[in-house]
Amino acid sequence: MTKRYGAKTVVDQLSFTAKPGQVTGFLGPNGAGKSTTMRMIVGLDAPTSGDVLVNGKPYVSSKAPLHEIGVLLEARAMHPGRTAVSHLLAIARTNGISRSRVDEVLGLVGLSAAAHKRVGAFSLGMGQRLGIAAALLGDPAVVMLDEPVNGLDPDGVLWVRNLLTGLAAEGRTVMLSSHLMSEVSLIADHLVIIGQGRLLADTTVADLMTAEGVRVVTAAPDELRGLIAGPGVTVTSTGSAEELFVAGTTARKIGLAAASRGIPLFELTPQNASLEEAFMELTHNAVEYEATR
Numbered sequence: 153m154t155k156r157y158g159a160k161t162v163v164d165q166l167s168f169t170a171k172p173g174q175v176t177g178f179l180g181p182n183g184a185g186k187s188t189t190m191r192m193i194v195g196l197d198a199p200t201s202g203d204v205l206v207n208g209k210p211y212v213s214s215k216a217p218l219h220e221i222g223v224l225l226e227a228r229a230m231h232p233g234r235t236a237v238s239h240l241l242a243i244a245r246t247n248g249i250s251r252s253r254v255d256e257v258l259g260l261v262g263l264s265a266a267a268h269k270r271v272g273a274f275s276l277g278m279g280q281r282l283g284i285a286a287a288l289l290g291d292p293a294v295v296m297l298d299e300p301v302n303g304l305d306p307d308g309v310l311w312v313r314n315l316l317t318g319l320a321a322e323g324r325t326v327m328l329s330s331h332l333m334s335e336v337s338l339i340a341d342h343l344v345i346i347g348q349g350r351l352l353a354d355t356t357v358a359d360l361m362t363a364e365g366v367r368v369v370t371a372a373p374d375e376l377r378g379l380i381a382g383p384g385v386t387v388t389s390t391g392s393a394e395e396l397f398v399a400g401t402t403a404r405k406i407g408l409a410a411a412s413r414g415i416p417l418f419e420l421t422p423q424n425a426s427l428e429e430a431f432m433e434l435t436h437n438a439v440e441y442e443a444t445r
């Protein structure tokens with residue numbers, strides 16, 4: 153899909169699939185176009201070009217939309233004077249959902265005791281839980297949440313994680329957005345990373361964390377270099393006499409090669425980029441608002 157507002161392209165030929173049975177983390181810096189994409193998924197915004205399908209159909213053609221996809225877009229979009237129960241009942245009635253299901257989802261999100269409290273008095277975390285309860289009302293096959301862990305404490309993040317991985321394990325398609333890699337990597341398997349509306353990576357947490365290289369300190373750098381060099385393996389001297397930086401192979405293979413010739417190794421250290429670093433590396437050209445130092 154592409155979405156333009158006037159001259160500005162907010163979503164730029166973005167294409168990806170969130171699959172059943174897994175949690176897809178939708179990541180990007182502030183202003184990357186995540187909310188716009190999510191709004192287009194449920195037909196609240198129309199793409200300038202391209203289209204989006206939910207369970208194989210355009211969402212707006214759905215006859216029972218809350219059963220197709222449950223969404224949390226604006227966590228605080230609730231009437232502050234209503235109780236949690238009346239908020240959920242109002243939504244349930246639009247889709248013929250029973251009162252008993254309202255009680256059920258309140259239990260699912262841990263809000264049974266606060267069911268008759270006014271929403272205006274809810275904490276941030278309670279508001280998020282109520283928003284998630286609304287998303288689950290129709291027992292949907294797809295659950296899509298915009299920044300569900302925003303402002304939650306570590307307990308809340310853990311709760312969202314268990315809930316979402318549980319929903320995915322039941323075979324549902326789960327998608328959540330965040331601008332924080334650290335949060336999403338705890339919850340999602342599949343990562344879709346965007347910057348300035350463009351797809352930067354469609355990957356997994358494991359792949360994003362693959363080793364960048366191995367730092368080796370050895371008594372015989374030249375001999376070791378000759379031994380491990382080969383197609384796809386690059387060996388660089390770091391400037392320190394005994395140190396090499398090796399990319400394209402594993403610490404295990406380097407260790408075995410050195411042992412086979414009796415070459416002493418003093419250090420053998422895989423250097424992983426942290427997820428946060430990998431994310432910043434991917435998105436640093438795509439940050440919309442940058443403070444000048």
Ligand SMILES: Nc1ncnc2c1ncn2[C@@H]1O[C@H](COP(=O)(O)OP(=O)(O)OP(=O)(O)O)[C@@H](O)[C@H]1O
Pocket residue numbers: 157162180181182183184185186187188189331440
């Ligand atoms: N109705 C609109 N009219 C004009 N520009 C808009 C409109 N809605 C969003 N934008 C712009 O589109 C860009 C993407 O916004 P969007 O809210 O989708 O980003 P986001 O990735 O969800 O960001 P955040 O993490 O800050 O919520 C921003 O530059 C925003 O100003």
